[in-house]
Amino acid sequence: MTQPAPTSGRRALRSSAGLAGLAFSVILAAFLLGDAVVRGSWAQMLLLAPWVLLGLWVIYEATAASFLRLDDEQLVVQNMLRRTS
Numbered sequence: 001m002t003q004p005a006p007t008s009g010r011r012a013l014r015s016s017a018g019l020a021g022l023a024f025s026v027i028l029a030a031f032l033l034g035d036a037v038v039r040g041s042w043a044q045m046l047l048l049a050p051w052v053l054l055g056l057w058v059i060y061e062a063t064a065a066s067f068l069r070l071d072d073e074q075l076v077v078q079n080m081l082r083r084t085s
Contacts, residue, residue, distance in 0.1 A: 011070045018063035025059045 036045040
């Protein structure tokens with residue numbers, strides 16, 4: 001039998017609502033870019049894509065990138081664009 005790996009006491013806490021919001025935003029962005037292809041052309045979608053993806057990145061940073069990581073020695077907090085130990 002194999003023995004389970006020892007746990008180091010490390011935990012990461014992340015908001016599940018942020019991940020759900022990000023998933024909804026990804027679906028919405030794909031729909032908007034697909035709609036641009038159907039109603040316009042691929043060239044028009046390629047012109048709109050950077051702005052839609054920039055908005056998606058802002059939503060990711062605001063909702064899903066934040067976390068708390070608990071370790072035996074330290075606590076790491078990441079909020080938007082800053083990480084503090």
